[in-house]
Amino acid sequence: EVQLVESGGGLVQPGRSLRLSCAASGFTFDDYAMHWVRQAPGKGLEWVSGISWNSDYIGYAASVKGRFTISRDNAKNSLYLQMNSLRAEDMALYYCSKGSRATVTNPYFDYWGQGTLVTVSS
């Protein structure tokens, strides 16, 4: 059974940093790209970032480029999102999602974690 468990969310002041983690199990982690998708309270879904199976290819949404960094550790079956210079508009539930392919291109998100909540407020 595929399991994705996010952690690291919490309350943070604007301008500060936070690092999210995602522990994956139930599939061959280094066969697939992984992604972060977020959902602001009461709002829709927004793709944030994706990373290929071997970390060679990485993509970001324009709204987070230059502030967020995605990474993965295949030896630990883990995905990360380093979030710097956080803004009020970054407040959301952040989902870790398994991509349908090894590459970051043309991804479907076929498994999702339950999300970790990031609250940005002074």
Added chain:
Amino acid sequence: EIVLTQSPGTLSLSPGERATLSCRASQSVSSNYLAWYLQKPGQAPRLLIYDASSRATGIPDRFSGSGSGTDFTLTISRLEPEDFAVYYCQQCGSSPWTFGQGTKVEIK
């Protein structure tokens, strides 16, 4: 960026009825790289349909997808109680990968 517009915003139907949800793209979605997801309150989204018309693993055949280019449709042939939720379309033909704003299917 491709903007996906879903309609209607809310669909009020009874169990057993047929639901038809629309997703229109601001430009053509290459290779019909279009997916549909279902999200129940307090839960993560679940992949239903990919490549516009292929059902994901374990998805019952009352769910079907169709369309091409800029116009796509999700049809639920007979609504079951567990189908009342929010549905999102998503395109992955052109980065950034984008989602529609959602259609809520509620019990009438």
